[in-house]
Amino acid sequence: MGNVGKILVVDDQRNMRTTLAMMLRGGGHDVDEAEDGEKACDLGASGAYDVVLTDLRMGEKDGIDVLRHIKQEQPITEVIVMTAYGTIESAVEAMRLGAFDYIQKPFTEQELIVKVQKALESRRLHGQVQLFAQEFREKYHFENIIGRSQAVRDVLGRVVKIAPTDATVLITGESGTGKELVARAVHANSRRQDKPFVIVNCAAITETLLESELFGHARGAFTGAVTARRGLFEEADGGTFFFDEIAETAMTFQAKLLRAIQDGEVRRIGENRAIKVDVRIIAATNVDLVQAVEEKSFRKDLYYRLNVARFHLPPMRDRQEDVPLLVQFFLDKYNRKMKTRTKLGEGVMERLQQYDYPGNVRELENMVEQAVALAGGGLIGVDDILPQAPSKASTTTGKTLADLVDAAERDAVENALRSCDGNRERAADMLGISPTTLWRKMTRLGISFDSRS
């Protein structure tokens, strides 16, 4: 047969356990035994097993607990559960929780061998897929985009195809689903990767400011325009432009944006000369643009112009299977950051999987960060898990927070500039950011460039 593996047999009845182990060893497999659920969880979590064969009915921790624990710690280990005659419900429950198969007692040696073989084949296949996935992620810089749900895999697969083209990309999805992350991944996999990636949050600034920031202006174009200024479009030349919250723009602005995209050129406010720009456009929104078009708050022509390659990021509640991976990812991240070795306590992962995350990945991340901070290096308890999201769709809350953050940033930037006599290089250094980032913040926050007294 040639297909032998490492197998864990779990049964609290000694006779049964040793008989099964013997049969499997006879088939050439390397077999360990566990006499209770506790021991099975410990052994199984180590990841050393290709297949775990477990009885369902056992003492303290039963087969369902073992299954849950192993699927959580080692998703690619295959689990086969043994059920007693007439307990089909528990077999169904086990399948729902990710068991590979079930086998009803009493069974023959032949039946057992066949099921184990199938599980081993599946395990090998998954192992290869997993390996492929890891290499794939590294190659395309997707290490920070976590998830194995079909939805996430589809998005990444399409990023690889669409990123190298210059197609305009529209990213939709609720707040906190990873729209910006995907926008960055598109840029990082495009020929523009070494050129600027410029973000404009359309909700954070007024229409007039938005216009002058994007297109720039001539000297004296309006009150306060003491010097001429290049717009962000010119600055982003050769790179990618990310319009976040595109639905928050005014119709008049949308018309100007559409023209710029179609013609590939911009005019500074107060100037007639057209300037050629080469930028790739990515736009994101958590609003239903089709509905916005119907309600006449979004231009149809701009919608069609943006909706060339569309990425939709589903909410967390539709990809619950990504929760354990995300939790582990953020746990590692914040343990590294806080130099702790905090772990999840009993029942915490289950609790995290039951929650529906109205604030999506961002909320999950905040929850884990806070729990790590609260646990202070020990175990995260069920009570350390606190929902973070404000009740759904409260865009005003979002804006208020954005305003607060902007105000804090503005203070910090202005103070730094002041104490460095307007020297931007030194101010950037002091703030721990690059001069380009400082420049971008200054434009975004509308901080005057003439502070260089």
Ligand SMILES: Nc1ncnc2c1ncn2[C@@H]1O[C@H](COP(=O)(O)OP(=O)(O)OP(=O)(O)O)[C@@H](O)[C@H]1O
């Ligand atoms: N699949 C993922 N894997 C890892 N981290 C993720 C994933 N999706 C989102 N995040 C993280 O969640 C947070 C929110 O993501 P992001 O800012 O991209 O969301 P968004 O859709 O732009 O939200 P909003 O509409 O509120 O701006 C970020 O810290 C991001 O790194």
Ligand SMILES: [Mg+2]
């Ligand atoms: Mg965003």
